[in-house]
Amino acid sequence: MASKHQAAILPQKGGPLSVGERTTPEPGPNEVLIQVKAVALNPVDYYQRDFGIPPVPVYPAVLGCDTSGIVAKLGSQVSGLALGSRVIALASSFFQHGSPDYGAFQQYVLAQADGVIPLPDNLSFEEGAVFPLAVMTALTAWTTVGVPLDTKYSPQDRQAVLIWGGASSVGSFAIQSAKSLGFTVYATASPKHHDYLKTLGAHAVFDYRAPDVVSQIVDAVKKDGVDLHIAHCVVNEALQPTLDVLKETKGNGVAKVAHSPILPPDHPTLDNTEITFNYPPMDPAKRDEHISQCFHGWLQGGLKSGSIVPSPGIQIEAGGLEGLNPALDKLRAGVSGIKIVVPI
Ligand SMILES: NC(=O)c1ccc[n+]([C@@H]2O[C@H](COP(=O)([O-])OP(=O)(O)OC[C@H]3O[C@@H](n4cnc5c(N)ncnc54)[C@H](OP(=O)(O)O)[C@@H]3O)[C@@H](O)[C@H]2O)c1
Structure with missing residues (x-):
């Protein structure tokens, strides 16, 4: 029988997110299934929850872009990542026609390997989650x-x-x-x-x-x-x-x-x-190459050398998936020099 996990689901435009069960997907050849440990919040998350902007192609949806976690399964073509290792991942349904399997706000998420890199030992999951969309x-x-x-x-x-x-x-x-x-x-x-x-x-x-x-x-x-x-x-x-x-x-x-x-x-x-x-290339092949350059090139290199650090400050909000609605409300009310992160 297929495995199940908990997700913060957006049932319709206007929200709120509601925690429910989803079937855990299998990764495609160039994908990674990640057990999510922390997510970071971005303005686009409350724009989509509250106004459906940018358009949400599929309801029920799973929002979110920024994760860190543990590799649970690897697609057949993925190299350079180990099962059970800690990773930083761009996990967004944005470039996946809105498919909810790819939204960060859930316990298990799929991500394209181009946007997944190792989380260095000296960084916590909360620190790792701040990078993807902002970088x-x-x-x-x-x-x-x-x-x-x-x-x-x-x-x-x-x-x-x-x-x-x-x-x-x-x-x-x-x-x-x-x-x-x-x-x-x-x-x-x-x-x-x-x-x-x-x-x-x-x-x-x-x-x-x-x-x-x-x-x-x-x-x-x-x-x-x-x-x-x-x-x-x-x-x-x-x-x-x-x-x-x-x-x-x-x-x-x-x-x-x-x-x-x-x-x-x-x-x-x-x-x-x-x-x-400011938007990544629309052509999928060019976009994948760009994402790989951003993550496997610039970010992975900078984290390894220590020249790139988590920024700005981090504000951790409790409550896990249930805590995402109030955490998004705090972001919507305005932040100054901080990234809101929710451990999952
Ligand atoms: N195009 C894309 O693909 C894409 C992707 C991600 C984000 N975005 C957009 O990029 C923007 C930034 O996102 P974010 O997550 O980085 O935002 P954020 O961290 O939530 O931005 C908050 C910060 O904005 C600063 N700020 C507000 N008004 C300012 C002004 N007039 N002049 C200078 N600083 C000002 C504040 O600075 P102080 O604390 O110094 O007052 C505050 O620290 C948002 O509009 C978001 O929607 C676009």
């Missing part, structure tokens, strides 16, 4: 603006980037990845996070609530003598000040902005500036 979004921003992930600028290249929203989950990995590619990193955040973001690799951090924040950044860039024509706008309603900075720093060249929140149709623009919604 992939931070790295996808680079390819969105035409910067390959194997870029290695040296200080003599004087290449700079602006990360608007550095204390967010995605922003913290935007900073870590920018540093690893060799950029001089300018970021915005509330003042209480400035020192921390410098430890992640920011060269200078600015209070986005300061009325003169744009001129502060422009002055610093000019004083440092670096070339700033690329930005990652990580948070909502930050495109205008991002463009205001680029207008003064890009010179006559083309500027490029990766925008992580959905771009409103009437968004601001700037001459000679490409503004692109």
